[in-house]
Amino acid sequence: MITLPSDAPLSLQTLAAEFSAGRKAALARVVSIVENQRQGSDLLLAAMHPLIGRARRIGLTGPPGAGKSTLTTLLAAELRAAGLTVGIIAVDPTSPFTGGALLGDRVRMERVALDPGVFIRSMATRGSLGGLASATREVCDVLDAFGVDRILVETVGVGQSELDVARTVDSSVVVLVPESGDSIQTLKAGVMEIADLFVVNKADRPGADRLRNDLEMMLGLRGGMTLKDTPAHHGVQLGAVNPAKAARVAAPRDDAERWTPAVLRSVGITGEGIPELLGTLDRHFAYLEKSGELRQRRRTRLRERVVDVVEQRVRRRLWTDLTTSEWLDAHIPDLESGRVTPYAVADALLAQSGQLLSGAE
Amino acid sequence: MITLPSDAPLSLQTLAAEFSAGRKAALARVVSIVENQRQGSDLLLAAMHPLIGRARRIGLTGPPGAGKSTLTTLLAAELRAAGLTVGIIAVDPTSPFTGGALLGDRVRMERVALDPGVFIRSMATRGSLGGLASATREVCDVLDAFGVDRILVETVGVGQSELDVARTVDSSVVVLVPESGDSIQTLKAGVMEIADLFVVNKADRPGADRLRNDLEMMLGLRGGMTLKDTPAHHGVQLGAVNPAKAARVAAPRDDAERWTPAVLRSVGITGEGIPELLGTLDRHFAYLEKSGELRQRRRTRLRERVVDVVEQRVRRRLWTDLTTSEWLDAHIPDLESGRVTPYAVADALLAQSGQLLSGAE
Numbered sequence: 136m137i138t139l140p141s142d143a144p145l146s147l148q149t150l151a152a153e154f155s156a157g158r159k160a161a162l163a164r165v166v167s168i169v170e171n172q173r174q175g176s177d178l179l180l181a182a183m184h185p186l187i188g189r190a191r192r193i194g195l196t197g198p199p200g201a202g203k204s205t206l207t208t209l210l211a212a213e214l215r216a217a218g219l220t221v222g223i224i225a226v227d228p229t230s231p232f233t234g235g236a237l238l239g240d241r242v243r244m245e246r247v248a249l250d251p252g253v254f255i256r257s258m259a260t261r262g263s264l265g266g267l268a269s270a271t272r273e274v275c276d277v278l279d280a281f282g283v284d285r286i287l288v289e290t291v292g293v294g295q296s297e298l299d300v301a302r303t304v305d306s307s308v309v310v311l312v313p314e315s316g317d318s319i320q321t322l323k324a325g326v327m328e329i330a331d332l333f334v335v336n337k338a339d340r341p342g343a344d345r346l347r348n349d350l351e352m353m354l355g356l357r358g359g360m361t362l363k364d365t366p367a368h369h370g371v372q373l374g375a376v377n378p379a380k381a382a383r384v385a386a387p388r389d390d391a392e393r394w395t396p397a398v399l400r401s402v403g404i405t406g407e408g409i410p411e412l413l414g415t416l417d418r419h420f421a422y423l424e425k426s427g428e429l430r431q432r433r434r435t436r437l438r439e440r441v442v443d444v445v446e447q448r449v450r451r452r453l454w455t456d457l458t459t460s461e462w463l464d465a466h467i468p469d470l471e472s473g474r475v476t477p478y479a480v481a482d483a484l485l486a487q488s489g490q491l492l493s494g495a496e
Numbered sequence: 497m498i499t500l501p502s503d504a505p506l507s508l509q510t511l512a513a514e515f516s517a518g519r520k521a522a523l524a525r526v527v528s529i530v531e532n533q534r535q536g537s538d539l540l541l542a543a544m545h546p547l548i549g550r551a552r553r554i555g556l557t558g559p560p561g562a563g564k565s566t567l568t569t570l571l572a573a574e575l576r577a578a579g580l581t582v583g584i585i586a587v588d589p590t591s592p593f594t595g596g597a598l599l600g601d602r603v604r605m606e607r608v609a610l611d612p613g614v615f616i617r618s619m620a621t622r623g624s625l626g627g628l629a630s631a632t633r634e635v636c637d638v639l640d641a642f643g644v645d646r647i648l649v650e651t652v653g654v655g656q657s658e659l660d661v662a663r664t665v666d667s668s669v670v671v672l673v674p675e676s677g678d679s680i681q682t683l684k685a686g687v688m689e690i691a692d693l694f695v696v697n698k699a700d701r702p703g704a705d706r707l708r709n710d711l712e713m714m715l716g717l718r719g720g721m722t723l724k725d726t727p728a729h730h731g732v733q734l735g736a737v738n739p740a741k742a743a744r745v746a747a748p749r750d751d752a753e754r755w756t757p758a759v760l761r762s763v764g765i766t767g768e769g770i771p772e773l774l775g776t777l778d779r780h781f782a783y784l785e786k787s788g789e790l791r792q793r794r795r796t797r798l799r800e801r802v803v804d805v806v807e808q809r810v811r812r813r814l815w816t817d818l819t820t821s822e823w824l825d826a827h828i829p830d831l832e833s834g835r836v837t838p839y840a841v842a843d844a845l846l847a848q849s850g851q852l853l854s855g856a857e
Contacts, residue, residue, distance in 0.1 A: 177839055180837075180838075180839070181837040181838075181839045181840070184831075184834055184837040184838065185834030185835075186834075187834070188832075188834075430832075433832070434828050434832065437828060437831040437832060437838065438824060438825075438828060440831075440838040441824060441827075441831070441838045441841050441842050441845070442815065443838075444838050444839055444841075444842035445814065445842045445845055445846060446807075446810075446811070448842060448843075448846060449807075449810050449846070449853075450807070453806065454803065463799060463802060464799075466802075467795050467798060467799060470545075470798040470801075470802070471549075471791075471794070471795065471798060473545055473546030473547075473548070473549075474546075476541075476542040476545040477541075477542075477545065477798065477801040477802045477804075477805050478538055478541070478542045478805055479542070480802050480805075481802050481805035481806045481809060482809070484802070484806055485806060485809060485810070485853060485854050486854050486855075487854070488853070488854060489850035489851055489853055489854030490850055492810075492846060492849070492850055492853045492854070493846050493847050493848070493849060493850030493853070494847075
């Protein structure tokens with residue numbers, strides 16, 4: 136039940152009531168308002184805040200063509216079969232030239248799209264007013280407050296924004312395919328840093344075993360050259376190396392204080408590997424809870440939410456203020472002639488904006 | 497000649513002197529400092545400010561595989577042949593999974609890379625402290641202050657950041673190929689908005705004529721269905737529709753107050769179309785100067801620079817302040833329990849930060 140202040144517009148009150156009653160149409164409208172930072176966005180998110188923290192947030196990321204949408208759909212179907220409700224956020228920074236892969240994703244997701252226990256949302260890039268990661272975090276919060284049990288965040292993007300988005304979830308699955316590259320040498324450090332689980336998808340193709348071996352070697356799950364070849368990293372090997380080895384989980388040392396990313400295999404077309412993936416995600420969540428890392432990740436998310444809101448407010452207060460805008464315009468000629476620098480103008484602007492920035496909206 | 501304040505560190509003074517003496521190694525170091533916002537970045541950019549405004553900034557953007565790097569290289573060679581110095585910025589939000597196309601670009605650019613009159617820089621994504629467009633604008637400023645005559649900004653990315661980068665230049669070239677898609681229907685509005693010139697590259701391939709026709713129709717350069725079919729848009733048709741028609745430039749009406757994007761053709765492998773492209777860029781620049789739009793674009797850039805600097809300073813002042821950080825940490829438990837919302841915490845934080853935000857650094 137979300138409760139808005141009594142002076143909130145009636146249309147928002149109605150929307151909040153329908154949202155609280157579990158209507159999917161209301162959920163879709165709230166998501167739109169929040170995603171586009173339209174009027175009422177702050178009020179709604181603030182009212183939802185006490186309800187947040189029940190959903191598990193799972194990210195799936197990987198290079199284009201790795202089969203993330205298929206895996207997401209299969210995961211959603213399996214979660215539904217277990218009686219859980221599912222929210223899917225497909226973050227797709229579509230190309231301005233080709234229109235992107237959105238349609239393809241939607242077609243692939245048809246299998247679960249009509250299920251009333253599944254909510255699917257595609258998100259494109261948010262403009263300059265706050266990044267994609269902030270928008271995704273906010274939409275996750277909405278789904279969480281709505282009462283969805285699991286949120287699957289699929290990032291189809293390339294580049295930094297993908298990693299930023301992955302940092303906003305509880306468990307990050309990195310999906311790779313044998314074709315991803317000749318070796319894992321091309322994986323940037325950021326990918327290694329966010330991966331809680333690796334899935335080698337299309338594992339029936341040539342090169343899959345080699346990719347798995349390389350990943351395991353790198354993670355110190357096997358002998359040979361390792362990047363993290365320290366006793367602490369060998370302590371916990373909760374991950375299933377492949378379905379046959381899934382049961383062979385090493386007993387945690389050091390009171391389960393470390394998680395070594397699991398390396399799983401899957402074949403999207405046949406659905407092979409999906410139960411193991413869900414099982415490993417459950418184990419990862421149990422690890423997060425037991426180790427205190429879940430609380431830490433959620434505290435970090437709350438901190439980032441405050442930072443986002445502060446920066447949004449600063450931008451809104453400064454750049455929609457008519458006096459500031461006119462003052463800035465008046466200084467353009469001096470900037471043009473080179474008499475003053477952007478730094479001097481920025482300092483002068485901030486020097487006189489203390490009250491504006493601290494003031495109530 | 498750039499002059500730093502006398503209390504600037506000696507190493508920066510030396511660097512500034514070498515930069516002013518036209519040493520390319522110093523240019524490379526300054527670009528690195530600015531791109532990564534390292535110590536001294538603000539001092540250097542401020543000192544360069546009076547020198548900015550001589551270089552012409554030309555953007556090349558388009559879908560992956562359109563041949564932008566080849567065109568950029570050919571343009572650079574042609575500009576060099578005309579005695580001009582060239583800076584190339586390849587903005588490449590590389591995939592964290594594959595390592596991106598960087599190496600490919602460098603190989604293609606080998607032809608001009610060893611020329612002392614050419615400076616090439618690849619830029620990846622800048623993190624959360626300011627976006628890629630801001631970083632590109634700043635690096636352009638450095639090249640401009642160094643005395644480079646033409647700056648070619650190639651954006652290899654997909655998504656919004658590409659368009660943001662394109663908005664920072666004087667002339668935007670959108671490179672398309674017949675394979676780009678079945679039709680121009682997939683071109684997003686943002687692309688149309690930024691394009692000053694279209695180049696149909698790989699124009700010897702099937703579908704090139706159709707693509708050109710479609711573009712011209714859309715721009716109102718031909719009869720039939722048009723999107724901008726107004727007399728004002730028909731007034732100026734400075735662009736060469738194809739090499740054969742290059743000389744047939746309609747006389748401007750309304751004192752050249754409108755520019756209708758030209759549609760050119762090129763064949764990257766043979767170099768066909770490059771002289772026409774440069775000629776049209778010159779005409780576009782002449783139009784920008786005459787119409788006052790050049791000044792307007794540069795004023796907009798200066799305004800955006802101030803906005804960037806203000807937002808950088810706000811972030812730095814707030815999030816590197818120990819008191820703020822501790823205050824924020826102290827409020828996390830109340831956020832966690834749902835007793836307060838991120839909005840309330842953000843408002844309280846800003847309410848007490850007026851002096852911090854307005855203060856001198």
